[in-house]
Amino acid sequence: MNKKQLQSELTKKRIADAARVLFIQKGYKATSIEDIVEVTGSSKGNIYYHFKSKEGLFLYLVEEWDHDWEQKWFEKESKYETTIDKLYGIAEQMVLDDLNHPLTKAADEFFNNEEKTSDVEERLAEMVVRHLKFYEKLIREGMEKGEFKQDNVESLAVILEGLFFGLSQMSRKSSMKEALELYQLAVKVFLSGIASRSS
Amino acid sequence: MNKKQLQSELTKKRIADAARVLFIQKGYKATSIEDIVEVTGSSKGNIYYHFKSKEGLFLYLVEEWDHDWEQKWFEKESKYETTIDKLYGIAEQMVLDDLNHPLTKAADEFFNNEEKTSDVEERLAEMVVRHLKFYEKLIREGMEKGEFKQDNVESLAVILEGLFFGLSQMSRKSSMKEALELYQLAVKVFLSGIASRSS
DNA sequence: AATAATACTGAACGTTTATTCAGTATTCTA
DNA sequence: TAGAATACTGAATAAACGTTCAGTATTATT
Numbered sequence: 001m002n003k004k005q006l007q008s009e010l011t012k013k014r015i016a017d018a019a020r021v022l023f024i025q026k027g028y029k030a031t032s033i034e035d036i037v038e039v040t041g042s043s044k045g046n047i048y049y050h051f052k053s054k055e056g057l058f059l060y061l062v063e064e065w066d067h068d069w070e071q072k073w074f075e076k077e078s079k080y081e082t083t084i085d086k087l088y089g090i091a092e093q094m095v096l097d098d099l100n101h102p103l104t105k106a107a108d109e110f111f112n113n114e115e116k117t118s119d120v121e122e123r124l125a126e127m128v129v130r131h132l133k134f135y136e137k138l139i140r141e142g143m144e145k146g147e148f149k150q151d152n153v154e155s156l157a158v159i160l161e162g163l164f165f166g167l168s169q170m171s172r173k174s175s176m177k178e179a180l181e182l183y184q185l186a187v188k189v190f191l192s193g194i195a196s197r198s199s
Numbered sequence: 200m201n202k203k204q205l206q207s208e209l210t211k212k213r214i215a216d217a218a219r220v221l222f223i224q225k226g227y228k229a230t231s232i233e234d235i236v237e238v239t240g241s242s243k244g245n246i247y248y249h250f251k252s253k254e255g256l257f258l259y260l261v262e263e264w265d266h267d268w269e270q271k272w273f274e275k276e277s278k279y280e281t282t283i284d285k286l287y288g289i290a291e292q293m294v295l296d297d298l299n300h301p302l303t304k305a306a307d308e309f310f311n312n313e314e315k316t317s318d319v320e321e322r323l324a325e326m327v328v329r330h331l332k333f334y335e336k337l338i339r340e341g342m343e344k345g346e347f348k349q350d351n352v353e354s355l356a357v358i359l360e361g362l363f364f365g366l367s368q369m370s371r372k373s374s375m376k377e378a379l380e381l382y383q384l385a386v387k388v389f390l391s392g393i394a395s396r397s398s
Numbered sequence: 399a400a401t402a403a404t405a406c407t408g409a410a411c412g413t414t415t416a417t418t419c420a421g422t423a424t425t426c427t428a
Numbered sequence: 429t430a431g432a433a434t435a436c437t438g439a440a441t442a443a444a445c446g447t448t449c450a451g452t453a454t455t456a457t458t
Contacts, residue, residue, distance in 0.1 A: 004425050004434065011435080027308065029228050032415060043437045045419080050435095054416065109226060109308065139393075148393045152384065156393060158369050159385045163358075166365025170357050185351065186358045193392035203404065203455050210405080231445060242407045244449080249405095253446065405454070414445080424435070 012050045015040050020061050023103065028058060028110045058110060065103050066127060070134075072097065083142035084191060090138075091183040094164060095176060105169070135160045163190060211249045214239050219260050222305045227257060257309060264302050265326060269333075271296065282341035283390060289337075290382040293363060294375060304368065331356045362389060 018039040022031040033044055033054060040047075051057035073093060080086045107127070135157035142148035167186055171179040217238040221230040232243055232253060239246075250256035272292060279285040306326070334356035341347035366385055370378040 002426075002434095007425090008435065033417085034415075044417080045438070046436050048417070142393075151393065155381055155384050156388070158381060159362075159366065159388060162365030162369040162385070163362050164365070165368055166361030166363070167358070169364055170361040182354055182357060185354050186361070189355070189358060189389060189392065191392045193388065193390045201404095201456075206455090207405065232447085233445075243447080244408070245406050247447070399458100401456100401458080403454105403456070405452100407450105407452070409449095411448075412446095415443085416441100417443100418441075419439095420437105422435105422437070424433105426433070427431090428429100 008050075011042065011046070015042055015047055015050055016057070016061060016064070019057055020065075020103070023058065023061065023106045028106045058106070062103055062107055062127070066130075069093075069097065083138060083145055083147050086138060087142075087187050087191070088184060091164075091187050092180065094168070095171075095180045095183050131161055132157045160190065207249075210241065210245070214241055214246055214249055215256070215260060215263070218256055219264075219302070222257065222260065222302060227305045227309045257305070261302055261306055261326070265329075268292075268296065282337060282344055282346050285337060286341075286386050286390070287383065290363070290386050291379065293367070294370075294379045294382050327360075330360055334359045359389065 015036065019031070019036050022035050022039065025031075026035070033047060036042075036047060037044055047057070051060060073090065076089060076093070077086065080089050132154075136153050139148060139153050139156050139160070143150055143153070163186060164183075167179075167183055171182055174182065214235065218230070218235050221234050221238065224230075225234070232246060235241075235246060236243055246256070250259060272289065275288060275292070276285065279288045331353070335352050338347060338352050338355050338359070342349055342352070362385060363382075366378075366382055370381055373381065
């Protein structure tokens with residue numbers, strides 16, 4: 001690899017990293033290209049040289065994150081024996097990896113606020129479906145193993161996705177330790193409930 | 200009351216109602232004054248005649264909603280005997296009243312994205328605290344009655360607030376019926392968990 | 399009816415922002 | 429070393445948006 005190509009990759013990564021932080025902190029729309037210019041030191045033109053558009057830059061980040069997160073989980077998954085342990089493991093990865101699915105909120109804003117142009121909507125919808133499938137598979141596994149009660153798998157997956165999304169909102173200003181404890185308690189509640197006797 | 204005053208109040212209400220719908224649908228930043236102009240037929244100047252600014256218009260809606268929701272709940276609360284029933288009642292009111300805490304998302308966007316000017320931040324923070332206190336009181340009551348297991352009240356309140364917030368996100372495109380079923384299942388899970396035997 | 403007060407209009411202003419592009423600097427190739 | 433390819437710059441463009449304001453229409457007051 002060239003010195004030039006190497007430099008180029010580093011620059012692209014530097015832009016992507018800075019943009020990721022900003023999108024997470026400020027959301028999609030509130031993050032301007034100018035913001036990224038200020039943080040990276042790159043010029044506007046250079047950002048557009050590496051990414052076709054703001055939309056393209058954002059999608060790049062989402063796809064990258066989604067890919068990395070799944071990959072990392074699948075590498076760890078086999079180390080957990082029970083489905084219950086997996087649930088705690090997922091919660092842990094969510095907190096430790098990126099303190100709350102960081103781009104989910106920005107992605108949601110993006111998905112809901114932007115003009116419905118191009119294939120972007122389709123790609124993001126696929127992402128949500130993938131998340132739900134991910135949880136459905138887990139919950140179904142737990143039911144088959146007898147760890148979970150029989151119930152509506154699809155709805156439980158939505159609830160779990162919603163719970164984790166909500167928790168990420170609530171713990172945006174928390175420390176990692178606080179967030180982890182919150183997530184763990186939430187998983188415990190999701191598993192056992194808060195009622196003193198089950199109905 | 201004058202014919203003029205009446206007309207003025209109606210206009211103000213018309214603007215507020217339209218703005219509420221738009222903020223809910225599109226979020227805070229993505230809703231432009233121009234959007235409100237188009238929907239209401241009022242002019243830009245008229246909107247600024249009735250509300251000092253976009254910020255002021257939004258805060259007006261948040262405060263109005265918060266007030267109405269609490270009032271309505273307190274009127275109903277005594278009709279529920281157990282704390283568990285109250286939880287289901289709250290979920291029901293959330294769905295039926297305004298299909299998902301509608302302004303919470305926009306308020307959150309507002310709170311996180313906007314420049315930290317004025318007393319706005321303070322007022323919104325107070326709102327979140329009020330929500331948590333609301334849930335804390337409920338959970339504490341459930342524990343005192345023996346309906347709930349003893350646990351960290353503050354954290355459970357955060358989880359409950361997070362759960363409801365997350366559910367509202369997930370059911371934005373659902374019908375009222377679907378949303379209600381989802382919320383009810385979520386409350387059931389919050390109470391009893393999904394595990395086949397509690398740990 | 400005349401004047402004042404209130405309700406409303408919409409063009410104009412200033413700012414912000416995504417995007418482009420003509421040109422410059424750096425590195426590679428032959 | 430000459431010229432091509434690549435990486436980068438930053439001023440310019442154009443569109444969008446919140447806000448203002450001078451003026452008009454409507455209703456109230458005397």
